[in-house]
Amino acid sequence: MRLISVNKNYKKCSRCKKKFPATKEFFYKGGCKFGLRAECKACGDIYYKQYRKDNRDKNIKRHKEWHTKNAVHVKKYNKQYHEINREKRNENSRQRHIKKSEQEKQYRRNNRDKLLANALRYKIRKLNQMPPEADMELIQFYYTVATTLADYQVDHIKPLYKGGLHHQDNLQLLNSSLNQQKRSKWPLTPEEEIKYKGYKLGSKII
Ligand SMILES: [Zn+2]
Structure with missing residues (x-):
């Protein structure tokens, strides 16, 4: 056996x-x-x-050297790769976008009370930090214009959370994604001041 x-x-x-x-x-x-x-x-x-x-360090250096030496080929290859996989890439980014917006919706649903409380706190803060000489009509005008324009939001140049005033001089219209990046940044660096410069609205011309 x-x-x-x-x-x-x-x-x-x-x-x-x-x-x-x-x-x-x-x-x-x-x-x-x-x-x-x-x-x-x-x-x-x-x-x-x-x-x-x-x-x-040695490997990083070698890697960089290789890339500089082969820059033309790499560029050509990348371009080809993108061409071939364009549909796939587009589909992937679409799926990512859908997933992200679903997650955001879910978050808003789950945290409804919290978000409402935050919004209310923000409203109160605005009222508290509105000086008597503020031009309420002009302030309202900022919000009206912002809702009319897609992708723009009213930004407090010096954030309310950093003691900024709810006053026309402290308001601007800023691109939504820039506004979300800016958040409560203060003070701004000279570069950030340029980056986060939005549009001012003047007094209504009579
Ligand atoms: Zn061993």
Whole structure:
């Protein structure tokens, strides 16, 4: 009777000296005995992690050099790749967009009370920080224009949360996405002042 032979090959790791079955479960593919590497996977991972850490700067430099040398090819390849995968990319970004807006809707549904409370607090803050000389008509005009224009919001140049006033001089119309980036940033750097410069509305001409 013949016995079915199981893999009885064991291999000693050259680093930790432990014995493991000579399979790809324990060793990476390599040029040593059984077509595997000399050290076990665990030792290899530690070693390569350290190696990558030690050679980080060198590798970055090499990578950059390669890219500068092959810039033309890379550009050509990227362009081709984008052409071929245009539909796929568009579909992916559509799916991402749908998922994100679903998540936002869900968040609004789940946090309805919280959001309403925030909105109310914001309203009260506006009223409290509106000086008596504020031109209420002009302020209202900002909000009317903002609702008419798509993608624009009324921005308090110095945020209400940083003590800014609810006053026409402190208001501007700002692109919605820029406004969301700006949030309660204050003070602004000179670059940010340019970036977040919106449109001012003047007094109504009589
Ligand atoms: Zn080992």
